[in-house]
Amino acid sequence: MQNRRFDQPGHPPATITEYQGVRSLHLGTSWVQGAMRLSRPDAIELEYVQMMMMWLLFNDDPRHIVQLGLGSAALTKFCYHRFPRARVSVAELNPNVIAICGSLFGLPANDARLNVREMNALDFVNDAANHGKVDVLQVDLYDEEARGPVLDSPEFYQACADCLGEDGIMTANVFGDFSNYDKNLQHMELAFDAVVWLPEVHDANIVVIAFKRAPVLDFSVLYERAAAIRKAYNLPAKAWVNGLKSWMQDQR
Numbered sequence: 171m172q173n174r175r176f177d178q179p180g181h182p183p184a185t186i187t188e189y190q191g192v193r194s195l196h197l198g199t200s201w202v203q204g205a206m207r208l209s210r211p212d213a214i215e216l217e218y219v220q221m222m223m224m225w226l227l228f229n230d231d232p233r234h235i236v237q238l239g240l241g242s243a244a245l246t247k248f249c250y251h252r253f254p255r256a257r258v259s260v261a262e263l264n265p266n267v268i269a270i271c272g273s274l275f276g277l278p279a280n281d282a283r284l285n286v287r288e289m290n291a292l293d294f295v296n297d298a299a300n301h302g303k304v305d306v307l308q309v310d311l312y313d314e315e316a317r318g319p320v321l322d323s324p325e326f327y328q329a330c331a332d333c334l335g336e337d338g339i340m341t342a343n344v345f346g347d348f349s350n351y352d353k354n355l356q357h358m359e360l361a362f363d364a365v366v367w368l369p370e371v372h373d374a375n376i377v378v379i380a381f382k383r384a385p386v387l388d389f390s391v392l393y394e395r396a397a398a399i400r401k402a403y404n405l406p407a408k409a410w411v412n413g414l415k416s417w418m419q420d421q422r
Contacts (some may be wrong), residue, residue, distance in 0.1 A: 176266045176269055176270045176273075177266060178265050178266055178269075181263070181264045181265060181266050182197035182198045182199075182264060182266065183197070183198045183266055184196070184197060184198075184264070184266035184267050184269065184270040185197075185198060186270070186274060188208075191207055191208050191209060192205050192206070192207050192208070192215060193205065193206050193207075193208055193242075193274065193275070194242075195241065195242040195267070195270065195271075195275065197264070197266075197267075203241055203242065203267075204216070204219070204241035204242025204243070204244055204275075205242055205244070206242055206244065206275050206276070211247075211275075211276045212247050212248065212251055212276065213248075213404070214244045214245065214248050214405070215244065216244070217406070218343060218375035218377055219241075219244050219245060219310075219343075220405050220406060221341075221368060221377040221410060222245055222308050222310065222341045222343065222377055223245070223248070223341075223403070223405055224341055224368070224377065224379050224407075224410045225306050225339040225341055225379065226395075226399050226403070226405070226407065227392055227395050227396065227399070227407065227410060227411065227414075228339060228381075228385055229305060229306065229337070229339060230395075230398075231253075231255065232253060232256050232305035232306045233255065233256055233257065233305055234256065234257045234259070234303060234304050234305050234306075235249045235253065235256050235257070235258050235259070235304075235305065235306045235308070236258075236259045236260070236261075236294070236300075236304045236306070236307050236308070236333065237249075237258070237259070237260040237261070237308045237310075238260075238261050238291035238294065238295070238307070238308070238309045238310070238311055238321075238330075239261075239262060239291065239309065239310040239311040240260050240262035240267050240268060240271055240277075240286065241267075241310055242271060242275050243271040243275050243276070243277040244275075245308050245310075246258060246260055246271075246277065246284075246286070247275075247276060247277060247278070250278060250283065250284050252403060254283075256283070256305075257283050257284075257285070258283060258284050258285070259285045259286075259287070259294075260284075260285070260286040260287065261287055261289050261290070261291045261293070261294040262286065262287070262288060262289075263288070263289065263290050263291070264288075265288050268286060268288060291309075291311055291321060292321055292326060292329070294333075295326065295329035295330050295332070295333050296329050300333050301332045301333055302332070302333070302334070302335055303333065303335070304333045304334050304335065304338055305334070305335055305337075305338055305339070306338070306339055306340075306341075307330055307333060307334060307338065307339070307340040307341075308340075308341050308342075309330065309340060309341070309342040309343070310342070310343045322350070322353065322354050322357060323357065324357045324360050324361065326357075327357050327358050327360065327361040327362070327380075328360070328361040330361065331361040331362055331380075331382060334382045335382070336382060336383055337382065337383055338381075338382045339379060339380070339381055339382070340358075340362070340378075340379070340380040341377060341378065341379050341380075342354075342358070342377070342378045342380070343375055343376075343377055343378075344375075344376045344377075344378060345375045345376070351367075351376060354378070355367065355378070358378060358380050361380075362380040362381060362382065363381055363382060363383050363384040364380070364381040364383075364384035364385070365378060365379075365380045365381075366378065366379050366380075366414060366417050367417060368410065368413035368414070368417065369413050369416065387414065387418065389411065389414075389415055392411045392414065393408065393411055395407070396408045396410065396411045
């Protein structure tokens with residue numbers, strides 16, 4: 171299914187496929203850039219995207235959530251609907267993605283709380299006006315080839331850290347060629363006080379949580395929070411705590 175509005179020149183076209191009640195977003199290739207279950211359009215369908223919400227273990231009342239890379243708008247919609255006290259900002263370079271999300275993935279129109287902007291994520295994080303203003307930063311930046319994050323330099327991750335308040339948290343999806351994993355981890359560790367990788371969950375997607383200021387991990391408290399997250403948001407938060415615990419044990 172294609173529409174001229176999703177095929178503006180100068181950017182990869184945004185296309186969809188549908189299979190067994192799930193609509194998937196593509197950028198003119200077979201790589202899945204996001205998905206939505208038609209019967210539950212405001213839920214987060216993909217497990218690794220659910221894991222990007224892992225910051226909920228540490229902050230249950232964010233005031234400003236920023237998304238770099240819109241994808242199928244799953245995280246943006248979820249945060250906009252579930253956190254009515256939060257502002258949600260998005261930087262997405264491809265106008266075709268913004269258009270298809272508004273038409274076929276249920277992305278709400280911009281309002282006082284939601285601001286989806288057609289812009290380069292690097293420009294967003296380098297803008298001093300955004301520094302120190304963000305509670306949660308969610309980073310999922312891929313082009314149509316999906317070989318690795320399109321922004322992954324030490325300078326980029328430092329700018330991400332600069333956007334966060336003192337207790338700010340970044341979650342990021344790292345996917346692609348194997349060499350990307352160590353490179354991204356090393357670059358994040360230069361910018362953040364603590365960086366944790368969770369086990370691979372879906373098609374080699376690895377989700378990272380990075381802290382501006384390292385938290386004290388009390389696993390009994392985290393499991394209690396995980397149960398509350400499961401009840402409130404139907405997200406598999408216990409698995410996130412298990413992943414954090416496994417990572418801690420591996421570090422020893």
